[in-house]
Amino acid sequence: MKASFASEFIFVLAWLHIGKLWYYDAMKGKFLLAPMSELSHRALRELIEDFGACDEYFSEMISAGALLGGGPFEAWYTDPLPRPEKLVYQLEGSDQDRIIRAAALLDRRDCAGIDINMGCAAPAIRRTGAGAAWMVSIDRAGELMAGLRKAVKKRLSVKLRIGFEEDFDYLLRFCRRLEEAGTELITLHPRTAREKFRRNARWDYTVRLRQELKIPVAGNGDIHDAEALRRRSAAGECDALMVGRGAVRAPWIFAQARALEAGKTPPPFNREETALRFLDLVSRYQPPEFHLSRARRFFAYYCDSLTWAHHVKTLLGRETELSGMARILAAYFREHPEERHRL
Numbered sequence: 001m002k003a004s005f006a007s008e009f010i011f012v013l014a015w016l017h018i019g020k021l022w023y024y025d026a027m028k029g030k031f032l033l034a035p036m037s038e039l040s041h042r043a044l045r046e047l048i049e050d051f052g053a054c055d056e057y058f059s060e061m062i063s064a065g066a067l068l069g070g071g072p073f074e075a076w077y078t079d080p081l082p083r084p085e086k087l088v089y090q091l092e093g094s095d096q097d098r099i100i101r102a103a104a105l106l107d108r109r110d111c112a113g114i115d116i117n118m119g120c121a122a123p124a125i126r127r128t129g130a131g132a133a134w135m136v137s138i139d140r141a142g143e144l145m146a147g148l149r150k151a152v153k154k155r156l157s158v159k160l161r162i163g164f165e166e167d168f169d170y171l172l173r174f175c176r177r178l179e180e181a182g183t184e185l186i187t188l189h190p191r192t193a194r195e196k197f198r199r200n201a202r203w204d205y206t207v208r209l210r211q212e213l214k215i216p217v218a219g220n221g222d223i224h225d226a227e228a229l230r231r232r233s234a235a236g237e238c239d240a241l242m243v244g245r246g247a248v249r250a251p252w253i254f255a256q257a258r259a260l261e262a263g264k265t266p267p268p269f270n271r272e273e274t275a276l277r278f279l280d281l282v283s284r285y286q287p288p289e290f291h292l293s294r295a296r297r298f299f300a301y302y303c304d305s306l307t308w309a310h311h312v313k314t315l316l317g318r319e320t321e322l323s324g325m326a327r328i329l330a331a332y333f334r335e336h337p338e339e340r341h342r343l
C-alpha cells in the first residue's frame, strides 16, 4: 500500500514537472504584441493578423473599475477579435477587490490569459495607486496576485518595469513574490518608472531576471525592427519577446522576423495600402468618439519612417475626418511612390 502511494506521489510530481517544462517551452520564442493604450485594439490586431506571425495580442489596459461599472466603451475595449484565443486582457486598477472581480469576468471568456498592469508610469495612473504604484509594496502586490490566483483559471501574468530605482535585488524579491503567489509569466520593460521612455531599455535586467525566476520572462523594450527581433529571438535570452511601438511603425514586423529566422523572403507590404486599411478598420471597429484620437495615435508612430514625417503628422493632426486623413495619405504616396515600400 505504502509503495503504491509513494509511486503515485512520484508519478504526480513527475507529471507536474513535465507540465511545467511544457509550459515553459510553450512560451519559448513567442512573439507578443505589447499592451498600448489607444493602440492595441482590434484595428491594429486585424492589421498585424493580415501579415501573420504574432503569437499573442495583449489588449490595451482596461480599467477594472470601468469594466465593473459598465462604462460606455467597454465593449470596444474588450472586443476580442480577430483571434480571441490569442488575446490577453490587460487590467489596470488600484483596488484589489475590483481587479479580482473584473479578472473573474474576463476569465470566463475565450482568451489566452489575464495580465495585470504594474508598469504604467503615467502620473494620472500612478497617483491612483495603479500601474507602477503596485511596485512600491511587495506585500500589497503579492496579496493581489494570490487573490487573483484563486479567481482566475487562465494564465495569469504581470507586466512591470524595473521599479522606481535601479535596484535589481528589489526587482527580484518583487518578482519572486509574484511567482510564489501563482503568477505564470512576467513581462519586463526594463526602465524605471521615473524614466518613462528616456535612456535605452536595460536588457541586462531582463536577462538576469530570466536566469533567477522559475516562471517564463518575456523581454520588451526598444525592439525597433524585424532584424532586432530576430536577433533577440536567436539570442534566446528570455522566453518570449514583446514589441510595442515597432509593431505600430511596421505591423509586418513579426512576419518579417519569422521569415528572416527561416531564411525566407520577407512578405511584401505597401505602406499606403496598410495606412488606408487601418483607417477603414478604425471606422468599422472603433466607436465614432474614438476615430480621430486612435487614428492620430497610430499615425504618430506609423509615419515615423517617411521622409516628411513631421509634415504629414501635422496635416493628419489638423484633419477632423478619417476620409480627410485618407486623402492626405493618398496624396503623399502619389508624390513619393518609392516610400510605399520603405521599411
Ligand SMILES: Cc1cc2nc3c(=O)[nH]c(=O)nc-3n(C[C@H](O)[C@H](O)[C@H](O)COP(=O)(O)O)c2cc1C
Pocket: 034, 035, 036, 037, 038, 039, 060, 061, 090, 117, 119, 120, 159, 189, 220, 221, 222, 223, 242, 243, 244, 245, 246
Ligand atoms: C502609446 C503607448 C501606450 C502604452 N500603453 C500601455 C498599457 O496600456 N499597458 C502597458 O502595460 N504598457 C503600455 N505601454 C508600454 C508598452 O507596452 C511597452 O512596454 C513600451 O512601449 C516599450 O516597448 P517598445 O519599445 O516595444 O515600444 C504603452 C506604450 C505606448 C508607447
